[in-house]
Amino acid sequence: MTIGGLYFICCAILALSGAFITVLARNPIRGAMGLLTTIVGIAGLFLQLEAQFLAAIQIIVYAGAVVVLFVFVILLLGADAVDGGGIGKAQIARAIGGFGMLAAVATATFLLVPEEMAKPLALPPSVLGHGSVASVGKQLFTVAVVPFELATALLIVAVVGAIAVARGRHSKKVVPLVANASNRMFGGPVHPRDAGRPIVSGGKQ
Amino acid sequence: MNQLGLLADHYLLLATSIFAIGAIGFLTRRNLLAQLMSIELMLNATNLTFVTFNRLHVGNMNGQVFAFFVIAIAAAEVAVGLAIVLGFFRLRNSVHSDDADTLRH
Numbered sequence A: 001m002t003i004g005g006l007y008f009i010c011c012a013i014l015a016l017s018g019a020f021i022t023v024l025a026r027n028p029i030r031g032a033m034g035l036l037t038t039i040v041g042i043a044g045l046f047l048q049l050e051a052q053f054l055a056a057i058q059i060i061v062y063a064g065a066v067v068v069l070f071v072f073v074i075l076l077l078g079a080d081a082v083d084g085g086g087i088g089k090a091q092i093a094r095a096i097g098g099f100g101m102l103a104a105v106a107t108a109t110f111l112l113v114p115e116e117m118a119k120p121l122a123l124p125p126s127v128l129g130h131g132s133v134a135s136v137g138k139q140l141f142t143v144a145v146v147p148f149e150l151a152t153a154l155l156i157v158a159v160v161g162a163i164a165v166a167r168g169r170h171s172k173k174v175v176p177l178v179a180n181a182s183n184r185m186f187g188g189p190v191h192p193r194d195a196g197r198p199i200v201s202g203g204k205q
Numbered sequence B: 001m002n003q004l005g006l007l008a009d010h011y012l013l014l015a016t017s018i019f020a021i022g023a024i025g026f027l028t029r030r031n032l033l034a035q036l037m038s039i040e041l042m043l044n045a046t047n048l049t050f051v052t053f054n055r056l057h058v059g060n061m062n063g064q065v066f067a068f069f070v071i072a073i074a075a076a077e078v079a080v081g082l083a084i085v086l087g088f089f090r091l092r093n094s095v096h097s098d099d100a101d102t103l104r105h
Helices: A003-024 A028-048 A052-081 A089-112 A133-142 A145-167 A181-185 B008-028 B032-056 B062-092
Strands: none
Touching: A003 A028, A003 B008, A003 B032, A028 A052, A028 B008, A028 B032, A052 A133, A052 B032, A052 B062, A089 B008, A133 A145, A133 B062, A145 B062, B008 B032, B032 B062
């Protein structure tokens, strides 16, 4: 067993165990931690596959933004986010159905792939600069510049849409004016929220 | 075989397993947050596939650029998806996807 193989096995165990935790955890905060484990494992595999830039992006965007967003939403929802009850009959039936579907797809793939294509794919020797920021950036800003600009538009639209959806509709509250202006100035409500409440000045009569 | 003794098949098998776990989680779970996390698992597995096939074509960066766009779209999808979950929770006081039947009634 070489060091590379050992590293691969460590990252694969991280990724697979995280995936299982994500799917099986009833408490979503544990699921988010499982997702984080998977992301770190896959970032390690990216490093081994000479995709240094993508490994950094994976950690920054997924672990730094996506998982934190999940955790914030779970905190906002509180105890309501936790699933009640154990694994029911319907869930077992759905899991069997999912396994059956995937097994059918895998069998079809094995039957359809011709014999001469089904041989082990060896990784070619690496070249210096493959997957570096310079090479990915060069490709990104020459060949893929139009999709890159479209991705910025997509992100802007997603942020605006997320704010619009998450904020909901706010009804405008009519704030009644306090009759006596001087009362409002001295000892009266200083915030529109308190406008309807009785005014007590200073506590002494 | 390279000096590490690893084949691309190992990476592809791992990516397939993670994708399958994510797909079954998406079909099985009825918690909207868990379903969104399962989608993230599937997107991560596809990214691993892209990068593995890119490693087979040294000097060609298209696979990694594709994985980059997948990450960007996944970030946008999570932002909008979690906003929808919050709006749904405000409406029905639940994050159970079976409760999302407003259009049926």
